[in-house]
Amino acid sequence: MVRFQNVGMRYGLGPEVLHDVNLHLAPGSFNFLSGASGAGKSSLLKLIYLACRPSRGLITLFDADIATLPRNALPPIRRRIGVVFQDFRLLDHLSVLDNVALPLRVAGARRNEIGDHARELLRWVGLDDCMDALPPTLSGGQKQRVAIARAVITRPQLLVADEPTGNVDDSIAMRLLRLFEELNRLGTTVLIATHNENLIRRTAHPHYHLSDGELTGPLHHGETVPRTAAAPAEGHG
């Protein structure tokens, strides 16, 4: 599904933010990505959802070498990946329903299917009473759920979520986690980036740890981050 081999990344001419990252996400797996703020979690996710290109190394997504694909071959691959952004990235002028329906419209789905599917999904995330509301009128938790609904409406093969529980309390965080697990049971590969160690400890899913751009893992339930990897991360708080 996702394979990184010795991947390095830098922004422009700046310092490298990811060094020699090796990662393999098997189809249908559920994974966490932990690390302190600034460790490189978002950069790693950006490489997966094709918002950035690596400065070195090899990335294989859905058995395709990303570096060799022409630019016009990337949109269909992006449509196979659902992304929950840390800052939601909802379109403020569109209603909740239109925001959720956006990936289906982009994918060219039929009009009647889009409306029914979007409404059904909003009911699933508990937002059926605010379908016509505009994002600025929603709470952080509601926006988060809209973002999740938008990310999963196309039934992506891979779901990437950047701090999806960062703006909600523990009970809602667990509810969202159950939602991701439900999707995973339906066959979606899931990668959740979080600095919420409690969330990781409360499940048995493997997790990767990023510290100063270096990736460790997969770590399984009960395994702790090796000191060499953990120490610098703790320094960042």
Place this chain on the structure above:
Amino acid sequence: MLWRARDLALDSDPARRFLPWLLAMIVFLAGIALAGMMSLSAAVERWDTGLSGTLTVQLPAPARGAGNREVEAAIAALMRAPGVTRAHALDARETATLLEPWLGTGALMDDLPLPRLIDVRIRADAKPDIEGLTALVRAAVPGAVIDDHKKSLDRLIALARTAELVAGAIVLLVVIAAIATVIFITRTGLAMHAGGIEILHLIGAADSYVARQFQGQALELALRGGVIGLALTALTVFGLGRAAAALGSGLLPDLSLGPAQWAALAGVPVAVALIGMITARITVLRALKALP
């Protein structure tokens, strides 16, 4: 709600307010230039058709001796020349009608020593020898002058063609101005909606999907402006035509347009709208190449 909304909030752009008016002015200028160009073309066509294959022979005024006998002698000489099919002497009333735009009507005409004019028709394939013909007519009526219209007509046509070129250049400049305006406004829109465009891009929208948002807006605004511009053009052309007709002067060419010319004018806003749409699409596609 699901389908009425644009994915990008282009409707809230400030450009949306002034672009139709800007394009209305552009269409108005292009329309006026085009109407002028078409009027001139039609006038040149009429002059060319009306005057080719004709000559005018001018005999000295009767006071100096050009009476009916001289006219008949000149006509007889003309009819002997190769290629001449008809020679018709204009009577005093016809001559007065010709001079009316310059001299007006009234008794003055009777007091002037007007020359006698003979309208000569030449076979279409004949190339008359003007010098030989002049010598022939002068042998019959001394002092006769032949005007083959060609020199004056050529000068007039050259002037009209120059005016047409100027009008064509104006249309070209106006098109360039329309393209530049749409490029500027599209680029402003791209900068304003960079966040929304990035979201569309990341959820898998192809560049053409994003471009359709902008080209659709450009088409809509350009059509709106085009209709306003066309209405202003039609009013102006119609008004000028009426004013020229009311003046009733033979000095002014006919400024009225035919159905085909009106149809061409109606095509201006459509052309500007299509140019706007294509320009917006190309501008967006080029800009999106910068995204990964």
